[in-house]
Amino acid sequence: MRIHLVGGFLGSGKTTAIVGASALLIEKGVSVGVVTNDQGRSLVDTELIASAGIPATEVTGGCFCCNFPALQEMIGRLERGTRPGVIFAEPVGSCTDLIATVLNPLLASNPTGRQIGRLSVFADIRLLRQRLFNRPLPFSKDVQYVFDTQIEEAEILVLNKSDLLPPDAARETLQKAGERHPEKTLLLQSSLDARDLARWVDVVQRMTAARGTRPSPWTTTGTPAERWALPGMMLPWKSISPRTGERRLQSG
Ligand SMILES: Nc1nc2c(ncn2[C@@H]2O[C@H](COP(=O)(O)OP(=O)(O)O)[C@@H](O)[C@H]2O)c(=O)[nH]1
Numbered sequence: 001m002r003i004h005l006v007g008g009f010l011g012s013g014k015t016t017a018i019v020g021a022s023a024l025l026i027e028k029g030v031s032v033g034v035v036t037n038d039q040g041r042s043l044v045d046t047e048l049i050a051s052a053g054i055p056a057t058e059v060t061g062g063c064f065c066c067n068f069p070a071l072q073e074m075i076g077r078l079e080r081g082t083r084p085g086v087i088f089a090e091p092v093g094s095c096t097d098l099i100a101t102v103l104n105p106l107l108a109s110n111p112t113g114r115q116i117g118r119l120s121v122f123a124d125i126r127l128l129r130q131r132l133f134n135r136p137l138p139f140s141k142d143v144q145y146v147f148d149t150q151i152e153e154a155e156i157l158v159l160n161k162s163d164l165l166p167p168d169a170a171r172e173t174l175q176k177a178g179e180r181h182p183e184k185t186l187l188l189q190s191s192l193d194a195r196d197l198a199r200w201v202d203v204v205q206r207m208t209a210a211r212g213t214r215p216s217p218w219t220t221t222g223t224p225a226e227r228w229a230l231p232g233m234m235l236p237w238k239s240i241s242p243r244t245g246e247r248r249l250q251s252g
């Protein structure tokens with residue numbers, strides 16, 4: 001069973017992508033479960049996911065990062081229940097320290113049969129573009145800090161809602177993001193487009209298989225302590241495909 005953690009700001013498109021990706025996986029015969037998270041009582045996401053026919057459990061009353069045992073319990077419930085091949089876990093949009101508080105603890109406490117994926121962080125490409133080009137964001141400094149730290153700890157950074165920018169601006173943003181974050185895997189994506197979702201699924205699935213159980217070297221300062229070594233592949237990235245936005249790996 002694989003666990004994919006999907007972080008990012010409220011409204012960046014996490015639930016949309018999870019529902020769409022789940023449908024693609026289910027079509028291929030892979031069973032899926034989702035763990036949602038909200039600090040309030042009413043979990044709109046859980047209802048949305050459940051109404052799509054996807055088994056969902058929820059961690060309420062606190063984020064994953066401050067309630068790790070509850071997350072473990074909910075993963076365990078899905079494992080014992082519908083036994084999904086893939087679990088997506090969507091933390092609340094204000095979580096900023098997922099590698100240290102969720103991902104690495106999951107890796108450290110990993111029972112047999114689980115594979116922990118790399119952290120995908122979704123960002124609304126319009127906001128990311130503002131930030132990368134040093135234009136003001138419509139947030140307070142504190143909220144901007146949350147936005148920045150989420151981006152910094154992303155292992156896979158999804159520049160989502162690419163359909164809402166002219167293609168040239170979207171590609172320019174991808175290029176700039178690549179210069180700013182050369183070690184991250186970047187995806188230019190519209191989560192309303194099944195092909196883009198299929199590519200995200202493919203990337204998270206492939207990279208999960210490659211991780212093993214080593215802790216993530218990433219920190220919220222964005223400095224990897226080591227370079228990833230993927231079987232049969234070597235970083236750094238060779239190029240970014242101008243057509244699809246996917247980074248191509250240099251074969252090693
Ligand atoms: N145009 C566009 N809208 C999107 C995309 N992804 C999500 N949305 C919309 O953005 C809104 C917030 O999405 P949601 O998945 O709930 O975001 P979350 O808070 O990160 O889970 C919804 O109205 C979605 O339909 C995208 O790629 N393109």
Ligand SMILES: [Mg+2]
Binds near residue numbers: 014015016045
């Ligand atoms: Mg959501």
